[in-house]
Amino acid sequence: MLSFGEMLVAEYRKKNQLEFQKMFQLQKSFHLHSSRGIILHDDLVGQPANCFRKTNKGFPIFIRRASLEDYVLHMKRGPEIIYPKDAATMLMMMDVMEGDCVLESGSGSGGMSLFLSRAVGAKGSVLSVEVREDHYTIAVKNYRNWRTSWALRRGEEWPDNVQFENTDLCTASSILTGRGFHSVALDLLSPHLVLPSVLPHLHPGGICVLYIVNITQVVALLEGLRCSALPCQCERIIEVPVRDWVLTPALKKNGEYCTIKAPRLDESLRQKDETSDESEDDDVGPSFRSIPYIARPHPEQLNHTAFLVKLRKFER
Ligand SMILES: C[S@@+](CC[C@H](N)C(=O)[O-])C[C@H]1O[C@@H](n2cnc3c(N)ncnc32)[C@H](O)[C@@H]1O
Incomplete structure (x- = not known):
């Protein structure tokens, strides 16, 4: 459980990209400020690390212990x-x-x-x-x-x-x-x-x-x-x-997944495909490997x- 004096990192990501990262020492009556709102240090004491905590605006921020790096x-x-x-x-x-x-x-x-x-x-x-x-x-x-x-x-x-x-x-x-x-x-x-x-x-x-x-x-x-x-x-x-990469499913402007268009199958294969028992699980979006990925070196490099x-x- 977290205690005062510990060195922590707060972070959140947007579309798989790190948008906010801050190291701080847990101190009595201090606040963690971010564009997603505020978290009171006192509210973190006694809580487990490696959890999402909500700010006063209701946004989740991930809190973990700082590595030496x-x-x-x-x-x-x-x-x-x-x-x-x-x-x-x-x-x-x-x-x-x-x-x-x-x-x-x-x-x-x-x-x-x-x-x-x-x-x-x-x-x-x-x-x-x-x-x-x-x-x-x-x-x-x-x-x-x-x-x-x-x-x-x-x-x-x-x-x-x-x-x-x-x-x-x-x-x-x-x-x-x-x-x-x-x-x-x-x-x-x-x-x-x-x-x-x-x-x-x-x-x-x-x-x-x-x-x-x-x-x-x-x-x-x-x-x-x-x-x-x-x-x-x-x-x-x-x-x-050392080169950081961006590797993330491609999304449309409206937030939906892009999909890879399947090649046109010939008629015999199409019939076989239609009688197949496999059904798509709607909860996880398009089926495995049908989403194109953005995959390129990150534009901001050390x-x-x-x-x-x-x-x-x-x-x-
Ligand atoms: C770039 S810093 C070292 C940073 C350190 N490696 C780190 O990871 O934090 C270089 C340091 O070498 C010190 N320095 C330069 N010449 C020195 C000397 N002759 N004896 C001792 N320290 C020296 C400088 O004052 C400076 O603080």
């Missing part, structure tokens, strides 16, 4: 986050496992920190380094809010496994000394400047994945690597395209986010 996409942002599609691929490229020790920088809004926290689990640890104090504060807050909401939802603690540090990674030797990392995730403007301080702490064979927005920055990185002769090789440079660059440390 929802939370990261909707939480308060400072700088731009690493999008979940890229974060998931970065975790795979880093080969992150439960129990790993991972370094991340910059913390930014704390999006990647949360995905790393989940991946390494209670036995692992994440060191997240952020040079700007305002970003550091946002990242810590977002991490804490998610942990609080999780504890309310599950009755158990989200792992307290991320150590946020407010410092410049280029000069963070006092924090890094004595530490070894299984992998590293970097999302900052000039990664080639921080690699000399990071690589000595990455285990041999360990992976450093960089999230880089412009291809010219990737070139600068590779040039930096070439000139500094650091012990790492670039193994891959990729983009992660386009380019970043290039993911995979570096592996080697032993000399």
